[in-house]
Amino acid sequence: MKTVLYDEHVKLNAHFTDFNGWDMPLYYKSIIEEHMSVRKHAGIFDVSHMGDITVRGREAGKFLDHMFPTKVSSLNDGECIYTAFLNEKGQMIDDTIVYRMSSDSYFFVPNAGTTDKIYEWVTKNSKGFDVKIENVSSKISSIALQGPESESVISELGFSYPGYFKFTYVNGKYKNAITGKNDIIISGTGYTGEKGVEFIIPNEYAVELWRKLLSLVEKRSGLPCGLGSRDTLRMEKGMLLSGHDFNENRDPYEASISFIVNNDGDFIGKKSLEDRRKEDKQIFRGFILSDGIPRSGNSVKVNGKVVGTLTSGSISPVLNKGIALGYIDKEYSKEGTKVFVEIRGKDHEATVSRPKIVK
Template structure:
């Protein structure tokens, strides 16, 4: 599968890789250079491989409350929020951003590998609710502009900025399948931990917006960025990656995202979540090493000779100039600053526990 921007990536010299069945750019010039561009100026990403699903109808709010552990219906129209889908065992199936268009219409963005899984999960649980569920992923493209100078790029395109976790509409020549109107959605969201927006637009308009964004980037010494830097950027900020940092096995409490849980309503997995809160004894944390050897997924975390956790993601941090990792560790060893050892291919390397967000 290819996004509407595939030919643009090729023309810019991107190295293309297979990402969950999608031909996607992993890098254009250099992952570290792209990473630093986002932290210092601005970068753009093609994230059109992500899904787009709409829930609408008379019972849309009630259905949303049933599905998600977060109090979403109290949002105002034009607001969005980070949340997650839980199964009956209270484990996270996928995380997402959900947008409230109005009281009877919401849409959300599942991860690329989980589009069909989430669509089928909704269908499985829709009985008794007067709602329509539509998967419009093929009709929609998404371009993320991220970094401290993102507004200069956005203004160059001709769009206005928005506040974090809000969204607005700009005119388009094409119909947006999410809104049913000729517009693009400017969303104050992203996956880099920097200020920025995501432009959710009709697929037909993606190339025009991308080209204009590249022109704007050149004015601020920014760079087009691939999935490689997107991954290193999110790791520095402690952001979870679906299928890597959780995979139908961890609760929001284990993942250090307890803020998504509201006790104001009933939801799938609520009772089990309350039980597991008392019994699960590991928690998601960051780990910072003084050595350059990079901890990788599956590497063990030790306190002395005792195995107390495992790594789920690891990389070299261009900002800290140290190797960093994310993973799960026993709660009694999870205090920030605790010295632990990570087994890197048979060699124990010293590291310290950190909050998941390792770069402020």
């Protein structure tokens, strides 16, 4: 599959990779250069492969409170929140951001590889609720603008920064399948740990907006960025990657996102989650290596004993060291604990950190 911006990436000599069936730019010139452009200036990403699902109806808030461990109905209009879908065992199916347009109108953004699965899951569990669910992913594109100079780019476009985890609408020429109006949605969200926004737009806007943003970020020494730098950026900040850092095998407490569990109502997996919490033996942590490049699947050891497993690993362009994310037995999870990571049969010294490795 290709996003609407595929030809724009070809013009920029992008190096492509298959990502859950999508032909996506891995990088244009250099993953490290793209990474640092976001940390220091600004960068833009095509994230149109992500899903878009709307929930409308009289019981939309009530239904989503049933679906999530987070009290979604407590959001105000124009606010969004990070949360996760749980199965009946209290394990995470996918993480997502839920947006409240009104008391009877919401939408959420599942990950590219789980969109169909989540649509089926939500539809299956909607029986008995007065709601209408629609998958509008094929009609929507999304461009992420991230970095410390992103707000000046937004301003030069004539828009305003909506605020962290808030979103606004700008009137446009084309009908947005999410709102049903001629809207550009500007959301104060991202996946890099830097200030920025995500533009959620009708496909018809994608090329025009991409070209405008590219011109403005390049004026600020910024770059177009691919999935490679998106991965290293999120890794430095301890952000989970669905299908890698969890895959229906971990709960929010293990994954160090217990803050999403604030729903005192009856949500899917609640009882199982409470039971799991008492039994959880591992927790999600960051790891900083003295040398070597860690990868998913590497073992974490203490005194020769395996006490954990890495789920993501790479080089941190900011630290210029190998970093990783993964799960470790709680007794060894304190920040600063010395451990070893086994890479190709050799043990490399590492230090445990909080998931947000780069502060």
